[in-house]
Amino acid sequence: MDTVVQSLLNGALMGCVYALITLGLSLIFGVMNVVNFAHGDFVMLSMYFAFFIGSMWGVDAVFTPAITFPLLFIVGVVAYYAIIDGTLRQKYVTQIAVTVGLMTFLRAITQLMWKAQPRALPYSLIQGSIHIAGYNIMLSRLISAVVSILAIGGVSLFLSKTWPGRAIRAASDDLDAASLVGVNYRWTYALAFGLGSALTAIAGGLLMTFQQVDPTMGVRFGLLSWCVLALAGLGSIPGLLISGIIVGAAESLSMALWDPRARSLIVYLIFILVLWVRPRGLFGRK
Amino acid sequence: MKIKATTFNRVLLGVVLAIALVIPLLIRTNQYNLVLVTTVLLYGVLATAWNIIGGMAGQLDLAAFAYLGLGAFTSGTLLIRWNVSPWIGMILGGLVATGFAVLVGFPLFRFKVREVWYALTSSALVEVLKVAFVMWEDVGGPVERYLPYYSFSLYHMRFGTYIPYYYIMLAILVIALLVNYRIGRSKLGFYLRALGEDEDAAEILGVDARACKLKALMIYAFIVGATGAVYACMYGFIHPSFFSGARSTEVAILGIVGGMGITYGPLLAAVILVSAREFLRASLGGQMESLYLVIYSVVLILIALFRPQGIAVFFQDAYRKLLSRVTGDEHVLKANTPGI
Numbered sequence: 097m098d099t100v101v102q103s104l105l106n107g108a109l110m111g112c113v114y115a116l117i118t119l120g121l122s123l124i125f126g127v128m129n130v131v132n133f134a135h136g137d138f139v140m141l142s143m144y145f146a147f148f149i150g151s152m153w154g155v156d157a158v159f160t161p162a163i164t165f166p167l168l169f170i171v172g173v174v175a176y177y178a179i180i181d182g183t184l185r186q187k188y189v190t191q192i193a194v195t196v197g198l199m200t201f202l203r204a205i206t207q208l209m210w211k212a213q214p215r216a217l218p219y220s221l222i223q224g225s226i227h228i229a230g231y232n233i234m235l236s237r238l239i240s241a242v243v244s245i246l247a248i249g250g251v252s253l254f255l256s257k258t259w260p261g262r263a264i265r266a267a268s269d270d271l272d273a274a275s276l277v278g279v280n281y282r283w284t285y286a287l288a289f290g291l292g293s294a295l296t297a298i299a300g301g302l303l304m305t306f307q308q309v310d311p312t313m314g315v316r317f318g319l320l321s322w323c324v325l326a327l328a329g330l331g332s333i334p335g336l337l338i339s340g341i342i343v344g345a346a347e348s349l350s351m352a353l354w355d356p357r358a359r360s361l362i363v364y365l366i367f368i369l370v371l372w373v374r375p376r377g378l379f380g381r382k
Numbered sequence: 383m384k385i386k387a388t389t390f391n392r393v394l395l396g397v398v399l400a401i402a403l404v405i406p407l408l409i410r411t412n413q414y415n416l417v418l419v420t421t422v423l424l425y426g427v428l429a430t431a432w433n434i435i436g437g438m439a440g441q442l443d444l445a446a447f448a449y450l451g452l453g454a455f456t457s458g459t460l461l462i463r464w465n466v467s468p469w470i471g472m473i474l475g476g477l478v479a480t481g482f483a484v485l486v487g488f489p490l491f492r493f494k495v496r497e498v499w500y501a502l503t504s505s506a507l508v509e510v511l512k513v514a515f516v517m518w519e520d521v522g523g524p525v526e527r528y529l530p531y532y533s534f535s536l537y538h539m540r541f542g543t544y545i546p547y548y549y550i551m552l553a554i555l556v557i558a559l560l561v562n563y564r565i566g567r568s569k570l571g572f573y574l575r576a577l578g579e580d581e582d583a584a585e586i587l588g589v590d591a592r593a594c595k596l597k598a599l600m601i602y603a604f605i606v607g608a609t610g611a612v613y614a615c616m617y618g619f620i621h622p623s624f625f626s627g628a629r630s631t632e633v634a635i636l637g638i639v640g641g642m643g644i645t646y647g648p649l650l651a652a653v654i655l656v657s658a659r660e661f662l663r664a665s666l667g668g669q670m671e672s673l674y675l676v677i678y679s680v681v682l683i684l685i686a687l688f689r690p691q692g693i694a695v696f697f698q699d700a701y702r703k704l705l706s707r708v709t710g711d712e713h714v715l716k717a718n719t720p721g722i
C-alpha cells in the first residue's frame with residue numbers, strides 16, 4: 097500500500113510537468129491545427145540548452161529557463177516562419193512530413209553537437225527530499241510540479257487577460273471572424289508557435305534538475321504529450337493538468353507494481369483506448 | 383520512326399528491370415554494397431506497400447515496422463523452434479501481421495479514428511509491440527535470438543552471401559508494385575482515392591469507408607509481414623528493436639515525398655533518398671557522425687515544402703517529354719493522367 101501511495105505521489109508530481117509540456121503542444125495544435133511531431137524534440141532541445149548553459153556558466157538548472165525561454169521562443173518563431181507557415185494551406189500529411197523533417201533535424205543537430213551519450217548536470221540547488229506522513233517526496237520533483245502549475249496558470253492568465261492572448265484564442269475559435277476584427281493571423285500563429293515551444297524550455301529546465309538527456313528522448317516526450325492531449329481534449333487548461341497527473345500516476349504505478357519497462361506500454365495503451373472510446377477527450381470542447 | 387506508347391512503356395520497364403537484375407552481379411564482391419542495395423529495395427517494398435493505405439486511402443500509417451517485426455518474429459520463431467522453412471514462415475508471418483492489422487484496424491476505423499490521431503495511434507502501436515516483445519521472454523526478450531546458420535540452404539532461406547536476398551527482395555518488390563498497380567485500377571482503388579481526397583464526401587457517395595480502409599490495411603500488412611520473414615533471415619537474428627518507430631515514420635515520409643497514390647512514386651523516393659542517405663552516411667562517417675542526418679532532414683523538409691505533390695512529378699514530366707519525342711505525339715505533354 098505504501099508503495100502505491102508513494103508512486104502515485106511521484107507520478108502525480110511528474111504529471112504536472114507533462115501537463116506543462118502538453119500545454120505548449122495544445123497551443124500549437126489547438127490554434128493553428130498544425131500537427132507538430134517535433135514537439136517532444138523541442139523538450140529534448142531545451143534540456144540540452146539547459147545542460148549547455150548550466151555546465152558552461154555554472155548556472156543551476158532551475159534558473160536556466162530565464163535564458164532558454166526566450167531562446168526557445170525565437171527557435172519556435174523561426175521554425176514557424178521558415179517551414180510551418182508554408183504548409184498551412186497544404187494537406188495535413190505535408191505538415192506531418194515537414195515536422196517529421198524538423199524532428200529528424202533537431203535530433204541530428206543535437207547528436208552532432210553533444211554526441212549520443214546521455215548528459216546530466218552535476219547537482220541542483222533543489223536537492224534532497226522531505227518526509228510527510230511517512231512518505232518521501234523529492235524536493236526537485238515537488239518544486240518542478242509547483243513551477244509547472246504556476247507556469248500553466250500564467251499562460252492561462254495570458255490567454256484570458258491580455259490582447260495577444262485573446263487574439264490567440266480568437267484565431268483558434270474562428271480564424272475568419274478574428275481576421276475581420278483585426279487579428280493578424282500570421283503574427284498570432286507565430287506567437288502561438290513560439291510560446292508553445294518556449295513552454296518546453298521551462299519543462300526542460302525543470303527536468304534537468306533530476307534527469308539526464310539524450311538525443312532520442314524526444315520520441316518519448318512527443319508521444320507522451322500527445323497522449324495527455326488526447327486524454328484532456330482541446331480547450332480546457334485545468335483538464336490538461338488533471339490528464340497530465342493521470343498519465344504521470346499511471347506511468348509511475350505501472351513501474352512500481354508491474355515492471356519498470358512497462359511504463360511506456362501503459363501510457364500508449366491509455367492513449368489508444370481514449371481514442372477509441374472518447375475521441376474528444378475527457379474535458380474537450382471540440 | 384514512330385513507336386507506340388505501349389511499346390515504349392514495355393521497353394522502359396524492361397530496361398529498369400534489367401538494370402535491377404544486373405546490379406548485384408556487378409557489385410557481388412562487396413557485401414557492404416549488397417546490403418545497401420538490398421536495404422534500398424526493402425524500403426522500396428515497404429513504401430510501395432504503404433502507398434496502398436497511405437498514398438491511396440490517405441491514412442497516415444506509421445506502423446510499417448510493427449507489421450514487419452511481427453512477420454520477422456513469426457517466421458524466425460518458427461524456424462528456431464520447429465525448423466519450419468521461412469518460405470512457409472513468410473506466408474504465416476504475413477497472416478499474423480494481417481490478423482494484427484484487423485485486430486487494430488477494426489476498432490480504429492469503427493470509432494472513426496482519423497488523420498493525425500490514426501497516425502499517432504499507429505506510431506504508439508510500434509512502441510507497444512517493442513515493449514511487449516522485450517517483456518515476452520519466451521519469444522522475444524532483450525537478447526538477440528539467432529537463426530541457424532547455413533552457408534547456402536534454400537529451405538532455411540539462409541545464405542552466406544546477400545545476393546539471394548537481393549533477388550528475393552526484388553521479387554517481392556515486383557509483386558508489391560503489381561498489387562499496387564492492380565488495386566489502383568480496380569474499384570477498390572477508386573474508392574480508396576476518393577477516401578483519401580475527402581472521407582466524408584466519399585461516404586456520402588456510398589463508399590463503405592470502414593470496409594475499404596480495412597481491406598487496404600490488410601493488404602499492406604500482409605506484404606510488409608511477409609517481407610519481415612526475409613528481413614529476419616537476411617540479418618540472421620530477431621530482436622525487439624525491429625519494432626522501430628523512427629524507421630516506420632521514415633517509410634511514411636518516403637511515401638509522402640515520393641508522391642501520394644502514384645504507383646512508382648514511393649519506390650522512386652526510396653531509391654533516391656535511401657541511397658543518398660547511405661552514401662552520405664558512408665562518406666561523412668567518422669568525425670561527422672550525424673551530419674548526414676542533418677542534410678537528409680533538410681532535403682526532406684525542402685521537398686515537402688516545395689514539391690508537396692512528390693518527386694514523382696519531376697519524373698512524370700521527363701517521362702512525358704521522352705514519350706512525346708519517341709512517339710511524335712504532342713498530346714501526351716498535356717495529358718493529365720498519372721504516368722506509367
